[in-house]
Amino acid sequence: MTIVIGLTGGIASGKSTVAAMLRDFHIPIIDADIIAREVVEPGKEAYKGIIDAFGQEILQTNGEIDRQKLGSIVFHNEEKRLLLNRIVHPAIRMEMNRQKDMYIEQGEKAIVLDIPLLFESKLTSLVHKVLLVYVDEEVQLHRLMQRNHLTAEEARARIASQMLLRKKITLADEVINNNGTIEHTKTQLVSVLEKWSLKL
Numbered sequence: 001m002t003i004v005i006g007l008t009g010g011i012a013s014g015k016s017t018v019a020a021m022l023r024d025f026h027i028p029i030i031d032a033d034i035i036a037r038e039v040v041e042p043g044k045e046a047y048k049g050i051i052d053a054f055g056q057e058i059l060q061t062n063g064e065i066d067r068q069k070l071g072s073i074v075f076h077n078e079e080k081r082l083l084l085n086r087i088v089h090p091a092i093r094m095e096m097n098r099q100k101d102m103y104i105e106q107g108e109k110a111i112v113l114d115i116p117l118l119f120e121s122k123l124t125s126l127v128h129k130v131l132l133v134y135v136d137e138e139v140q141l142h143r144l145m146q147r148n149h150l151t152a153e154e155a156r157a158r159i160a161s162q163m164l165l166r167k168k169i170t171l172a173d174e175v176i177n178n179n180g181t182i183e184h185t186k187t188q189l190v191s192v193l194e195k196w197s198l199k200l
């Protein structure tokens with residue numbers, strides 16, 4: 001049987017960093033953020049839905065969605081964020097399920113679904129185990145500002161749009177604390193994989 005792992009955390013908590021380590025262990029990753037970009041490409045159904053809801057002014061001159069503009073709208077307006085979720089999430093879910101079924105059919109020992117909003121979107125039924133990548137809020141704020149070149153106010157708005165990471169700890173099967181070095185994170189990951197009999 002394939003073990004399906006949900007990898008989650010908060011914005012900039014280190015999911016991609018842990019996903020890269022899992023890839024090195026030859027575990028396939030299905031990345032919700034990548035799929036979220038694909039399903040809003042020009043011509044796709046969710047692309048049209050976004051224009052209907054947010055207007056032509058949400059487009060760049062080349063016709064693609066202006067993600068920065070859309071982000072600055074939805075992370076400052078909860079109603080609009082939920083509207084965007086309703087437009088985009090069904091297509092993301094469908095594609096994630098398609099890829100999941102494909103890997104299961106291929107007989108993979110384990111697969112990882114990297115989903116930032118796993119708990120918020122109530123998607124835990126898609127997975128057998130949940131692995132949370134945790135960081136303290138100050139570390140998260142600092143790394144998010146650095147990575148996305150955001151002001152503290154913009155970064156705080158993004159963090160505030162998600163469930164508190166402290167709350168997510170109580171809902172996860174295993175937690176990796178990513179406040180420290182990458183090496184320390186890797187050591188914790190290996191322990192979890194051993195616990196789940198997945199050390200490859």
Ligand SMILES: CC(C)(COP(=O)(O)OP(=O)(O)OC[C@H]1O[C@@H](n2cnc3c(N)ncnc32)[C@H](O)[C@@H]1O)[C@@H](O)C(=O)NCCC(=O)NCCS
Pocket residue numbers: 010011012032033036066067068070071074081084085088092115116117161162
């Ligand atoms: C708002 C958008 C345009 C901003 O794009 P941008 O390129 O700046 O960010 P990116 O997509 O790389 O997301 C970065 C992180 O933001 C957080 N995030 C993204 N969307 C949301 C959301 N709707 N609610 C809360 N947090 C979110 C996640 O932690 C994600 O990992 C984009 O995130 C989007 O279309 N979001 C809706 C789809 C979605 O929910 N994606 C999250 C994965 S399911």
Ligand SMILES: Nc1ncnc2c1ncn2[C@@H]1O[C@H](COP(=O)(O)OP(=O)(O)OP(=O)(O)O)[C@@H](O)[C@H]1O
Pocket residue numbers: 009010011012013014015016017018033116143144147178179180181182185
């Ligand atoms: N242990 C660490 N020490 C220092 N920097 C780190 C560590 N882990 C991750 N980072 C850095 O923090 C930032 C966020 O990490 P990463 O991109 O893995 O998070 P994420 O959870 O995938 O984010 P998002 O879901 O928002 O895309 C990146 O710039 C990454 O290089």
